[in-house]
Amino acid sequence: MSRVGRVERTTKETSVLVEIDLDGTGRVDVSTGVGFYDHMLDQLGRHGLFDLKVKTDGDLHIDTHHTIEDTALALGAAFRQALGDKVGIYRFGNCTVPLDESLAQVTVDLSGRPYLVHTEPENIAPMIGTYDTTMTRHILESFVAQAQVALHVHVPYGRNAHHIVECQFKALARALRYAAERDPRAAGILPSTKGAL
Numbered sequence: 001m002s003r004v005g006r007v008e009r010t011t012k013e014t015s016v017l018v019e020i021d022l023d024g025t026g027r028v029d030v031s032t033g034v035g036f037y038d039h040m041l042d043q044l045g046r047h048g049l050f051d052l053k054v055k056t057d058g059d060l061h062i063d064t065h066h067t068i069e070d071t072a073l074a075l076g077a078a079f080r081q082a083l084g085d086k087v088g089i090y091r092f093g094n095c096t097v098p099l100d101e102s103l104a105q106v107t108v109d110l111s112g113r114p115y116l117v118h119t120e121p122e123n124i125a126p127m128i129g130t131y132d133t134t135m136t137r138h139i140l141e142s143f144v145a146q147a148q149v150a151l152h153v154h155v156p157y158g159r160n161a162h163h164i165v166e167c168q169f170k171a172l173a174r175a176l177r178y179a180a181e182r183d184p185r186a187a188g189i190l191p192s193t194k195g196a197l
């Protein structure tokens with residue numbers, strides 16, 4: 001059974017298409033008009049081993065905010081759709097990824113309940129190209145709200161803004177991959193005592 005999600009989301013501010021295959025090979029085709037964000041979504045697909053297509057046409061004449069946020073919302077919705085009934089998966093995942101001087105620690109529970117805990121260095125440079133670094137938390141909030149997952153992302157230390165953000169996306173990719181992966185010991189079993197996820 002294939003685990004794919006497809007979401008089209010159109011407002012007066014943006015038009016977004018996201019397609020994701022959780023059992024892919026890291027084949028990524030991403031275009032949002034925000035270079036650094038494309039680079040981050042590329043990390044997500046590559047290190048999550050998701051096949052990921054993202055096409056966003058947003059109101060970049062204003063700024064990159066709506067484009068980034070709405071893409072994250074659609075990505076979360078597509079991820080949730082692709083997870084389906086969650087039978088036979090690990091459910092929990094975590095990964096710690098260094099990027100030179102920066103470190104990201106990510107833990108996820110595909111719980112059905114949205115919750116984000118996020119910490120990163122306060123003195124991070126405000127912009128990376130056209131990417132406003134305060135959007136990282138906003139992306140995670142948006143993804144969590146739609147994917148309905150509990151997500152804890154911590155960067156205990158780091159200096160370079162590019163590294164600080166990129167290690168978060170790499171660790172997120174791996175944590176999501178491990179959580180969504182099929183557990184060979186749990187075929188046909190829903191990983192919850194509640195009977196629903």
Ligand SMILES: [Mn+2]
Pocket residue numbers: 065069138
């Ligand atoms: Mn916003």
